[in-house]
Amino acid sequence: MAQSSGANHRGLMILLFFTFFMVMGFEMIMPLIIGYYVNTMGFSATAVAFALATRQFSQQGLAMVGGTLADRVDVRTLISIGVLLRSIGFVTLAFAKDFPLLLVSMILTGLGGVLFETPYQTAIATLTTERNRSRYYSLNNTITGIASTVGPLLGTLFLYLDFRAVCFGAAFCFMITFIISRFAMPPVVRVAPSYSVRSSLRAIGKDRPFLMLTLLMIIFWLAASQINLSFPLRIQELSGSADSVGMMFAVYAAVTTVLQYPLVSFMLRKYSPRQIVVIGIFIIAVALLLLSFINTTHMFLAVVVLFTLGFLLARPNQQTMAVAMANPQAMGMYLGVNSLGFALGSGFGAIIGGVFFDLATKTGLSMIPWFLFCAIAMVSMFGFILCKKLGQSPQLPEISTT
Structure with a gap:
């Protein structure tokens, strides 16, 4: 990739603006969809959940396709087409009064x-x-974190007007990202020959350290994804109010916004990314274990703060490790494969979380899910401890271009 340092800095700053509007637009609409279609439009929860799952599969299940294209086509062009397509999707949602159009x-x-x-x-x-x-x-x-806080607030305000206003607001955010990516972001173009997809998949299949990282990411997300499933269920159970869920995510977003950058910067002066990931997962495991003994809303929120601190340490350094271990010839393909860790871990984590939360409710043993998630997190942590080569730039063979 040929870029000057000045263009790099400009591109990275532009990507921060891109991130803000992209996340704000997504968070403005997505949390409201199931409530609107179930409570207002009269759809079944199963039907809406299936539509949402289809969105998740369409995106995460095809991540390697996006990665392959990113290694062959001007990244700026791909991003601009993608955000424009998502904007069209949200406009379509504004007129979706039946299930087929919702699915589309x-x-x-x-x-x-x-x-x-x-x-x-x-x-x-x-x-x-x-x-x-x-x-x-x-x-x-x-x-x-900032965008995740602002997005739902704007979505709620627009909802007082109409659900279509929310859809158009979200679509407008992605149109802003289209303008940013199309006209402000510097091009990121490959100067090396395109690789062979078959050859790159074969290389990834032989890259045991990278596959181990992806496996550990799957295990990590089985536990970490509970912030979006078991955590909301538990705090609502403790408080007896759905408003407590919003309070929990407000605490999560506030801690992320204030501490993410200074905390990681401080830790990087003392430890390697792999060591910081281990510390972060350990904190997450402790938080999950403590939830076995929590019986008040305030104590629960305190543990959410602890969990968030662990997540702030683990997540960005996992991303750094994945990039460092990827073959530069096929960066997009490698990152596409690594994203499967999130897709599979979060997907199965939701299933496991739901099953064990129902089991805890039926048996009265509320500590069961938290013991399980703590154990899963510890497995991931020990994996990062034992695999000392994770995060190191390997000497990778050339990938065939034919």
Whole structure:
């Protein structure tokens, strides 16, 4: 990738604006969909959940396609097409009064994500260096935290007007990202020959350290994804009010916004990314264990703060490790494969979380899910401890271009 340092800096700053509007637009609409279609439109929860799952599969299940394209096509072009497609998906959602059109809108938003998500990550990987990558990811996650706080508030305000207003607002945010990516972001173009997809998949299949990282990411997300499933269920159970869920995510977003960048920057002066991941997962495991003994809302929120601190340490440094271990010839493909860790871990984590939460409710043994999730997190932590080569730049063979 040929870029001047000045263009790199400009591109990274532009990507922060891109992140803000992209996340704000997504968070403005997505949390409201199931409530609107179930409570207002009279759809079954199963039908809406299926549509949402289709969006997730369309995006995460095809991540390698986006990665392959990112290694062959101008990343700026892919990102701009992807965000435009997602904007069209949200406009379609504004007119979706039946299930088929709802499904079409979710597929459009998912396919848009295929075109911009991995190319967007590839752009960050290309424009950063090993020295500034972890700090940039932490800064990027801070912007994500701010946008995740603002988005739902705007969505709620627009909902007082009409659900269509929410859809158009979200679509407008992605149109802003289209303008940013099309006219402000510098091009990120490959100067090396395109690789053979079959050859790159064969190389990834033989890259045991990278596959181990992806496996450990799957295990990590089985536990970490509970912040979006078991945590909301438990705090609502403790408080007896759905408002407590919003309070929990407000605490999560506030801690992320304030501490993400300074915390990671401080830790990087003392430890390697792999060591910070181990510390972060250990904190997460402790938080999950403590939830076995929590019986008040305030104590629960205190543990959410602890969990968030662990997540702030683990997540950006996992991203840094994945980039460092990827073959530069096929960066997009490698990141696409690594994203499967999130897709599989979060997907199965939701299933496991739901099953064990129902089991705890039926048996009265509320500690069962938290013991399980703590154990899963510890397995991931010991994996990162034992695999000392994780995060190191390997001497990788050339990937065939034919």
